[in-house]
Amino acid sequence: MPPTGPVDEITLVERLAAIGWKGSRAVLLGPGDDAAVLRGGVAVSTDLMVEGVHFSFDWVTPAEAGFRAGAAALSDMAAMGVEPEALLVSMALPAGDPALGEALQRGVRAAGDRVGAAIAGGDVSRAAGAVVLDVVVVGRARDRVVRRSGAKPGDDLWVSGVVGGAAAAVAAWSQGREPAAAARARFAAPPDRTGLGRSLAARQHASAMIDISDGLVLDARRLAGASRASLRIRLDRVPVDTAAAGDLNQALEGGEDYELMFTAHPKGKARILALGRELSVQLTRIGTVGEGTGVELEDHEGHRQRPGRGGYDHFADSSGGQG
Amino acid sequence: MPPTGPVDEITLVERLAAIGWKGSRAVLLGPGDDAAVLRGGVAVSTDLMVEGVHFSFDWVTPAEAGFRAGAAALSDMAAMGVEPEALLVSMALPAGDPALGEALQRGVRAAGDRVGAAIAGGDVSRAAGAVVLDVVVVGRARDRVVRRSGAKPGDDLWVSGVVGGAAAAVAAWSQGREPAAAARARFAAPPDRTGLGRSLAARQHASAMIDISDGLVLDARRLAGASRASLRIRLDRVPVDTAAAGDLNQALEGGEDYELMFTAHPKGKARILALGRELSVQLTRIGTVGEGTGVELEDHEGHRQRPGRGGYDHFADSSGGQG
Numbered sequence: 001m002p003p004t005g006p007v008d009e010i011t012l013v014e015r016l017a018a019i020g021w022k023g024s025r026a027v028l029l030g031p032g033d034d035a036a037v038l039r040g041g042v043a044v045s046t047d048l049m050v051e052g053v054h055f056s057f058d059w060v061t062p063a064e065a066g067f068r069a070g071a072a073a074l075s076d077m078a079a080m081g082v083e084p085e086a087l088l089v090s091m092a093l094p095a096g097d098p099a100l101g102e103a104l105q106r107g108v109r110a111a112g113d114r115v116g117a118a119i120a121g122g123d124v125s126r127a128a129g130a131v132v133l134d135v136v137v138v139g140r141a142r143d144r145v146v147r148r149s150g151a152k153p154g155d156d157l158w159v160s161g162v163v164g165g166a167a168a169a170v171a172a173w174s175q176g177r178e179p180a181a182a183a184r185a186r187f188a189a190p191p192d193r194t195g196l197g198r199s200l201a202a203r204q205h206a207s208a209m210i211d212i213s214d215g216l217v218l219d220a221r222r223l224a225g226a227s228r229a230s231l232r233i234r235l236d237r238v239p240v241d242t243a244a245a246g247d248l249n250q251a252l253e254g255g256e257d258y259e260l261m262f263t264a265h266p267k268g269k270a271r272i273l274a275l276g277r278e279l280s281v282q283l284t285r286i287g288t289v290g291e292g293t294g295v296e297l298e299d300h301e302g303h304r305q306r307p308g309r310g311g312y313d314h315f316a317d318s319s320g321g322q323g
Numbered sequence: 324m325p326p327t328g329p330v331d332e333i334t335l336v337e338r339l340a341a342i343g344w345k346g347s348r349a350v351l352l353g354p355g356d357d358a359a360v361l362r363g364g365v366a367v368s369t370d371l372m373v374e375g376v377h378f379s380f381d382w383v384t385p386a387e388a389g390f391r392a393g394a395a396a397l398s399d400m401a402a403m404g405v406e407p408e409a410l411l412v413s414m415a416l417p418a419g420d421p422a423l424g425e426a427l428q429r430g431v432r433a434a435g436d437r438v439g440a441a442i443a444g445g446d447v448s449r450a451a452g453a454v455v456l457d458v459v460v461v462g463r464a465r466d467r468v469v470r471r472s473g474a475k476p477g478d479d480l481w482v483s484g485v486v487g488g489a490a491a492a493v494a495a496w497s498q499g500r501e502p503a504a505a506a507r508a509r510f511a512a513p514p515d516r517t518g519l520g521r522s523l524a525a526r527q528h529a530s531a532m533i534d535i536s537d538g539l540v541l542d543a544r545r546l547a548g549a550s551r552a553s554l555r556i557r558l559d560r561v562p563v564d565t566a567a568a569g570d571l572n573q574a575l576e577g578g579e580d581y582e583l584m585f586t587a588h589p590k591g592k593a594r595i596l597a598l599g600r601e602l603s604v605q606l607t608r609i610g611t612v613g614e615g616t617g618v619e620l621e622d623h624e625g626h627r628q629r630p631g632r633g634g635y636d637h638f639a640d641s642s643g644g645q646g
Contacts, residue, residue, distance in 0.1 A: 012421050013447055016412075019428040024441035026408035026463075036443035038409055038461060042365050045444060046459050048413040052451035085349035086361055089339075090371040090457045098335050105342040118347035120359035121368060123457075124336055128375035130451035134413045136369050136459050138361060140349075 032226060033147050034079040034211060041141035043082040047073035051131040059173050062100050064188040066107020066133065071190040072213065073135035074115055075258040078193040079211035080139075081146040081201020086120040087112050088136040092127035100131070108135060115194045143202045148226035151208040151263040157231055157287035158206075158272065160260045161191055163216055164244030167254020182243035190258035196281050197260055205272050209262040215255035217307050220295045223261065230292040236300040237286045252297075252307070263289050355549060356470050357402040357534060364464035366405040370396035374454040382496050385423050387511040389430020389456065394513040395536065396458035397438055398581040401516040402534035403462075404469040404524020409443040410435050411459040415450035423454070431458060438517045466525045471549035474531035474586040480554055480610035481595065483583045484514055486539055487567030490577020505566035513581035519604050520583055528595055532585040538578035540630050543618045546584065553615040559623040560609045575620075575630070586612050 017031035024030070029037035035045035049055060049069040060068065070087065077084045089108050093101045101124065109119055117137070151157075165186030172179035179187075193211070200206040210223045216238065224231045233252075240251040264272055269285070276283035287298075298304045340354035347353070352360035358368035372378060372392040383391065393410065400407045412431050416424045424447065432442055440460070474480075488509030495502035502510075516534070523529040533546045539561065547554045556575075563574040587595055592608070599606035610621075621627045 012416075012424060015421060016424055016428045016445065016447060019425055019432055019442075024409065024439075024443070027441050027443045030441065030443045031445070033444075036409065036411065038443065039463075040363060040365070042363070042461065044367065044409075044411060044459065044461055046369075046411045046413045046446050046457065048415060048446045048448045048455075048457065050415050050448050050451050050455070053415075053449050086347065086359065086367075088359065088367060088369045088459070090369045092371060092373050092376070092455065098338060101335060101339055102342055105339045109342055116347075118350050118353065119342075120347070120350045120353045120361065121356075122339065122354070123369050123371040124339060125371045125373050126376050128373050128453035130453070132371070132373070132415060132455050132457075134369065134371065134446075134455075134457040136367065136411070138365065138367055138461070140362075 029145070029147070034076040035082065035139070037141060037145055043077060043080055043139040043141050043145065044136065045073065045076035046134055046136045047076060049133045056173070060188050062103035063107040066104035067111045068188060068190060069133040069135050070108035070111025071192065072258055073137045074111060074117070074192070074194060075190065075211040075213065077137050077139045078197035079209050079260055080141070081143065081197045081206070081209065082139040082141045083198055084115050084117040084137050084139040084194065086138045087117050089119055089122035090134040091122070092125045092132040094131070095126045104133060114192050144204065146201045146206045146209040146262070148208055148210050148223050151223060151227035151229045151289045153229055153289050153291050154266065155207055155263040155289040156266050156269065156285045157233065157289060158262050158264060159212070159216070159239065159284055159286050160193055160196055160281050162239045162241040162282065163212060163257045163259055164247060164251030164254050165241030166190070166256035167250040168241070168244040168247060170254070170256060171250065180243055186241060186243055187256060193258070193260045196279055199275055199279065200262060203271070203275070205264050205268050205275065206262040207264055209260055212257045212259045212261055213255060215253045216261065217252050217295055218255070219261060224293060224295055228293065230290040230294055230296060231287055232290055232296045232298055233287040234298050237284060239282060239284045352468065352470070357399040358405065358462070360464060360468055366400060366403055366462040366464050366468065367459065368396065368399035369457055369459045370399060372456045379496070383511050385426035386430040389427035390434045391511060391513060392456040392458050393431035393434025394515065395581055396460045397434060397440070397515070397517060398513065398534040398536065400460050400462045401520035402532050402583055403464070404466065404520045404529070404532065405462040405464045406521055407438050407440040407460050407462040407517065409461045410440050412442055412445035413457040414445070415448045415455040417454070418449045427456060437515050467527065469524045469529045469532040469585070471531055471533050471546050474546060474550035474552045474612045476552055476612050476614050477589065478530055478586040478612040479589050479592065479608045480556065480612060481585050481587060482535070482539070482562065482607055482609050483516055483519055483604050485562045485564040485605065486535060486580045486582055487570060487574030487577055488564030489513070489579035490573040491564070491567040491570060493577070493579060494573065503566055509564060509566055510579060516583045518602055522598055522602065523585060526594070526598070528587050528591050528598065529585040530587055532583060535580045535582045535584055536578060538576045539584065540575050540618055541578070542584060547616060547618055551616070553613045553617055553619060554610055555613055555619045555621055556610040557621050560607060562605060562607045
């Protein structure tokens with residue numbers, strides 16, 4: 001979905017960060033990564049989900065929406081290699097519908113239970129229309145955190161799992177169709193990559209890492225930008241989810257996957273593949289890091305192209321679509 | 324404003340806490356206080372503001388709305404006696420209005436600057452209608468945190484500053500009038516009680532504390548409930564804001580003040596009054612803690628009454644009013 005607004009999400013986030021951020025002794029790592037890191041290795045991130053923008057109750061049950069919001073928030077910690085300790089949940093709810101709030105909360109709790117993080121607090125408000133869920137995750141970095149900015153020319157580019165399934169579900173719903181069960185499941189229950197992220201950080205395998213929340217290409221561009229490097233993605237190596245029915249565009253631009261993308265020195269290849277087997281997570285080398293900037297796509301014949309500003313941009317998309 | 328919904332905010336918060344919370348080694352203090360406290364004394368809280376529920380852009384500028392959201396979130400840390408270290412800001416914005424996001428962010432930053440807490444991160448989304456701001460505060464407890472649950476029969480009940488001014492502004496706006504400048508200022512720029520809260524905690528003056536976000540009576544009921552004690556409020560001692568034009572009901576039930584209410588052993592009276600002089604904060608003994616439960620109001624003739632479920636309840640109010 002090409003952005004239609006005058007300012008896209010990446011630009012706005014940068015502009016907001018420039019306003020919010022100034023040096024602080026208490027903050028070791030400020031805006032620009034998946035989580036902030038404070039003194040003492042405290043990592044914290046927040047993830048906002050808006051009904052009608054990120055999900056619809058025509059698509060998923062309230063418990064599924066809560067689970068998805070919790071899993072998405074936890075994915076930010078996984079992408080830093082940090083162990084999550086606790087969640088806070090803010091929600092805006094229609095007046096007179098406490099059962100909805102309880103179902104959402106149960107869903108977030110289930111996502112927290114998957115990684116041993118309890119819900120330690122939150123806030124609740126009446127909604128002015130759309131239901132809003134903001135899930136805060138607090139974690140503790142026991143090792144070096146893995147930032148977006150550490151990719152070096154010559155590194156390999158890796159991705160966990162398969163991509164495009166959740167976007168295929170969104171595409172089906174947006175067209176008034178019911179998605180295939182496998183695609184629906186990929187949307188409703190994002191994978192947990194906490195263990196993978198922790199191990200990549202603890203074993204110092206990954207030079208840079210990000211979670212794929214907004215699409216492989218868009219998040220690759222973020223990682224490339226933070227690392228002041230370029231990323232070349234080999235299209236024939238992208239592990240397209242069978243639930244995406246071979247749709248490479250869903251895999252590249254769809255977003256919603258919550259898989260991890262990371263870079264690593266080529267000498268780590270065997271150890272990374274062994275880690276994948278150990279954790280039963282598919283890990284695929286999909287490209288390389290080079291000099292320069294931006295993202296380049298290369299097909300099986302070696303033809304290269306610069307992608308458009310693909311990847312789903314929640315902010316710029318004002319076409320009325322959801323997802 | 325009496326609640327009209329079937330489940331009020333206190334009840335819903337309790338029901339959500341029961342779902343979200345289970346024992347966790349990482350969480351020292353879970354739901355039920357102004358902030359959660361994790362291992363290592365990390366305190367974290369989150370405060371959700373919804374356009375059309377908590378504020379209106381007919382009332383305040385975007386920068387004022389941001390400042391108010393930041394100040395309200397920071398008030399939770401003050402109420403625990405904890406020093407804030409960093410903020411995270413999640414916002415849902417109309418597509419194509421980055422200037423609004425920047426103004427909100429500048430407002431939150433100004434509130435953070437007042438206490439030396441930088442904005443370390445956040446999230447941004449397109450709004451589905453109302454603008455939403457969720458401000459997360461992370462702090463570090465250097466002393467014992469002051470909980471809501473420590474009030475003991477025989478303690479005095481204290482309140483900082485004056486109350487009712489912000490509610491008077493909301494009442495004026497709701498009636499289509501422009502509030503007096505002093506009342507408007509009380510709404511747009513809540514006081515900073517960080518230093519007061521920190522000192523009360525460090526000097527072990529306060530046995531229990533809460534911030535008055537939803538009204539003196541409602542928050543007194545919360546403190547009484549957490550402490551399994553009763554609170555008696557002497558109506559003639561309540562420091563009604565001159566901006567509330569003597570309206571005791573605004574002071575008791577209006578909310579939005581972000582002052583601190585705390586309990587303390589009577590022998591601490593002189594030291595507390597000295598602290599107020601030191602910090603130039605008015606501190607008033609407005610009542611006492613007793614056995615039993617709930618809140619009792621006593622007038623100057625000694626007549627006592629149990630108040631209705633007063634204090635503004637954002638969730639239960641479905642009368643269409645804002646505030």
